[in-house]
Amino acid sequence: MTTHPRISDCLHCAMRDRSIFAGLSLDDLRDLGMEVHDISVPATDMLYLEGDRARYAYTLREGAVKLVKTLANGRAQIVRLLHHGDLFGFEGLRETAYQHSAIALTRTDLCRLDLVALEALSRRLPSVHDAINQRWFNALQQAETRIVELGAKNADERLATFLSQWCSAYPAGDAVPFPLTRQELGEFLGLSTEHVSRLMAEFKRRGLLTERKNLLHIPDTRQLILHACASGACA
């Protein structure tokens, strides 16, 4: 269920500045043998499966994607959530297999990058090499922050912190697209669906947030954090 890939017009792509190819023209890329394909997938589409042979990395142009690891008994853990500008699947540069499953949360537009070509390009262009390493570093920082969230905070705190951060990508006070189901929230935060549901209801009852359709509105994130993190854990 994937639209037929077209050669991408990277030059005019809205997110070129954030891309690992910032500074390169489409001609540059073509000359270097780096073809970039536009891909577009609907919500719930799986881009790749944990353990699959890794062939492509992706740049997320529009939409949202989850990276999931699944235990032998079926429990799932969302390891990372990806947004506009994020690069993923690039563990394929070091491992032969993908380390997570990548699943679209919304209709999603991506650039698909052949890993072999990307590897070669990165060897020739220090700027690309550095950009990729920077992504690695960022992912590590983020992962370590998640470890603290999961290991040292309780459910209210985790949820409040997460929701606040989700909204932080948008102007304060705006209603924000929020495509996650309660189950996905649970799989991200290490909580049961029902518990997430109860906490959300509680937050709403207290006027800390409202929801309609897939829009989340947090009037004042400070209030939310303050309520949930009474102990000062999220200062």
Place this chain on the structure above:
Amino acid sequence: MTTHPRISDCLHCAMRDRSIFAGLSLDDLRDLGMEVHDISVPATDMLYLEGDRARYAYTLREGAVKLVKTLANGRAQIVRLLHHGDLFGFEGLRETAYQHSAIALTRTDLCRLDLVALEALSRRLPSVHDAINQRWFNALQQAETRIVELGAKNADERLATFLSQWCSAYPAGDAVPFPLTRQELGEFLGLSTEHVSRLMAEFKRRGLLTERKNLLHIPDTRQLILHACASGACA
């Protein structure tokens, strides 16, 4: 409480093969302006504090170190545990401040590497550059595994998995040095000290492990995993 640093004899260091300088002689390093100092610290010594200006990276030659993040309310989370051969503090190559506090769990021998010099060296020597990036990648992989442990497993499973992995660095069935207190186990696994204590006692009662002084003995890690992960989470 740090022994006076000496210029290190990298050439004969027992762990040169695993180091980011593998393949370089001490002369090479000196010619390149990379001085490496031997450091030795006692248990509980703090090498640096989260938020400190980052000046050095360290290679762990002998002993064990914990990397800790502390919340505003005092709760602590051990983010990573370091062993023989591990490199740490190198977030200083990308950030001006250390992202964790580094504390020795045992008497520990290290090589101290000046970050400015390391940065310069890494720019000149692809092998060093690559080695550092590989470490980054490894740290990310490990961090994502921890996310799954903390988010998708219960207390028994976390503890059993951790203990098994701790022992996996040694020949199966051997008694292994185990310098962690119950509190540290808790701070690593996201559990209270008392709960860890109870679980350890339970494991002992069932003959799954024994302890004396700072030695941990797990006769059969498979048994331990099997008991704790009845649901199949750790298969």
Place this chain on the structure above:
DNA sequence: TGCACCGATTAACAAATGTCAATGCCGACC
């Protein structure tokens, strides 16, 4: 030897979180 301290253990209880089951809600599709 005896004391003081620190970590580990244990018990009793409280709180947080998960599980199971029933119901409600809403949108897709006929």
Place this chain on the structure above:
DNA sequence: GGTCGGCATTGACATTTGTTAATCGGTGCA
């Protein structure tokens, strides 16, 4: 408009985990 299916909500209850406090046990030191 009606029905079906998926997700969300809620309640009752079970289980897990945390908390508090008391005790134990060893170790270093006076």
